[in-house]
Amino acid sequence: MYTIRLPLDLSESEERFLSKCFYFGNKIHNTLVREAKERMDLLFKDQEYIAARKEYHDSDFSGKKKDELSKEQLKRKKQLTDLMQGKLEEYGLLSKHLDKYVSVIQKHCKNYISSHQAQAEAKAVYAGVKKVLYGDGKQIHFKR
Numbered sequence: 001m002y003t004i005r006l007p008l009d010l011s012e013s014e015e016r017f018l019s020k021c022f023y024f025g026n027k028i029h030n031t032l033v034r035e036a037k038e039r040m041d042l043l044f045k046d047q048e049y050i051a052a053r054k055e056y057h058d059s060d061f062s063g064k065k066k067d068e069l070s071k072e073q074l075k076r077k078k079q080l081t082d083l084m085q086g087k088l089e090e091y092g093l094l095s096k097h098l099d100k101y102v103s104v105i106q107k108h109c110k111n112y113i114s115s116h117q118a119q120a121e122a123k124a125v126y127a128g129v130k131k132v133l134y135g136d137g138k139q140i141h142f143k144r
Contacts, residue, residue: 025117036129039093093129098125102118
């Protein structure tokens with residue numbers, strides 16, 4: 001795969017405008033990351049969440065399909081899942097919470113960042129949150 005870079009012929013005012021757009025995009029992303037990290041820190045200090053997550057991963061039903069589990073295991077798995085989802089809701093770590101938070105931030109720089117661009121940043125940060133919570137991610141990274 002090849003990449004071709006062509007220089008843009010921009011006036012000084014257009015260049016300043018683009019520079020501000022990139023600046024505010026990075027600022028929104030970093031603000032979202034900071035807020036998500038704070039919320040995740042609170043979640044990871046919650047003893048109920050820690051106990052539920054530990055029990056879920058140490059149990060026999062972790063990694064098995066539904067048809068391989070007994071009724072008691074299915075019931076306990078649902079209880080633990082509901083508890084953990086409730087904690088995510090409580091601490092505001094769902095996609096809808098980040099979208100709501102970014103809509104407030106976006107209003108301060110609406111001349112440079114559209115609501116669609118701000119929501120795209122929220123989706124990118126939420127993908128990082130999902131990797132940390134459910135995958136092999138260790139932390140969410142800031143943009144430079």
